[in-house]
């Protein structure tokens with residue numbers, strides 16, 4: 102039996118090993134909750150007074166923007182090395198706070214390492230364009246420059262990786278970062294940030310290139326409203342994005358929004374079924390259904406719907422639910438009791454709307470382990486009733502039938518969110534149609550893999566109520582820089598564009 106004291110001792114040990122100096126409690130105390138216990142891991146000072154932090158960040162920006170980008174990349178490279186050395190320590194904090202199973206928590210830290218590697222390469226590739234000028238003796242070019250302070254607001258379910266996606270890219274782009282982590286994951290945040298601070302100190306850079314401010318939505322709001330923050334990169338619920346987007350726009354700041362998803366997969370008659378079931382189970386039940394890319398709607402050809410239902414029930418019943426630190430566990434706890442209540446309410450609503458629970462549907466006790474555990478659940482639905490349109494952050498998969506492929510695409514696109522979608526098919530025409538302009542309207546559209554588990558090399562993000570932001574790989578770095586168009590006249594004449602003559 103693991104007691105709350107054991108959990109607190111584990112947290113203290115990991116924090117010390119990561120070099121975290123715990124701040125003295127402040128006026129506004131913030132508890133550090135754990136998904137594994139009703140008792141908190143500790144308490145921390147929260148702040149909504151960001152003047153000193155943001156002045157420091159602004160000052161750091163003036164110096165950091167002039168450090169050559171490849172030298173900025175050295176900092177991120179060192180951070181990646183430190184993450185490699187401390188991977189399991191940081192992962193343990195993630196498990197303690199969020200309940201993520203060890204393998205996935207380590208995967209989260211690996212994602213941080215991957216994005217560091219990516220950002221180091223990027224630090225030598227922040228290129229612009231040279232464009233043919235219509236005027237003789239002129240050169241037309243586009244150049245990219247550091248933007249300013251980047252405020253990062255992150256969600257509980259990827260408590261450190263999403264920050265690293267932002268921080269690694271922002272830092273090589275020449276922008277200091279100020280991080281408001283989830284109030285459910287302050288300790289993981291402090292661990293991740295302490296390692297970066299170690300690299301900053303070793304390389305002699307200003308400490309204010311990376312700062313953390315702890316607190317809840319009120320701390321987030323203080324960051325959102327401050328004109329010293331050039332870009333707010335906010336990850337969380339659609340509700341949060343609806344509040345943050347207009348506030349940043351009102352001061353003409355930039356925002357990058359990564360919000361909720363309601364992701365679907367289509368299983369067609371030609372689908373490789375064994376592979377599809379494996380992909381579906383990981384995407385729907387992995388992380389206890391608490392990923393933004395979690396599969397929530399499975400749209401199956403009517404001829405296969407019973408068969409797919411039977412296979413899913415068999416697979417779901419074999420999923421070990423339990424202590425997230427145990428290597429045999431595949432489904433850990435939900436974040437907290439409120440998540441359990443939301444799970445039960447969604448199941449009840451689905452049944453009231455005509456759904457049939459094929460497997461799961463209940464909260465369960467796990468011997469020797471605190472926390473709220475939900476059975477991975479499959480519910481056959483008569484159609485896209487109101488509950489199917491909602492993102493319930495729990496392992497509930499709604500099973501829906503379709504008759505023709507266009508209808509499947511329509512069902513896929515019928516929700517307000519637009520993050521991730523998949524099709525399982527061996528029919529090339531269907532696969533191509535699904536990822537075409539007339540196909541899935543999501544930021545991520547996959548073929549023969551599930552909706553979750555993206556690699557860092559591609560741009561990550563979604564459309565519609567998911568917010569439209571893009572993070573991580575590809576050319577997402579443009580969001581962290583300002584673009585300038587330069588016209589350079591190296592002639593002795595002054596021809597005007599469009600042939601205009603003026604005197």
Ligand code: NAD
Pocket residue numbers: 254255256257258259263281282283284316317318319320321322325336337338339340341344345359360361362392393394492494520562563567
């Ligand atoms: P949440 O919206 O409750 O909180 C997210 C963060 O926003 C927290 O740090 C919170 O303190 C802050 N916040 C909340 N209201 C705010 C406000 N008005 N102003 C400023 N900051 C505010 O989300 P959560 O429960 O932590 O995370 C789950 C949600 O995040 C799900 O909807 C999930 O789909 C989404 N998510 C999206 C992505 C993505 O990349 N699209 C990734 C991870 C999670």
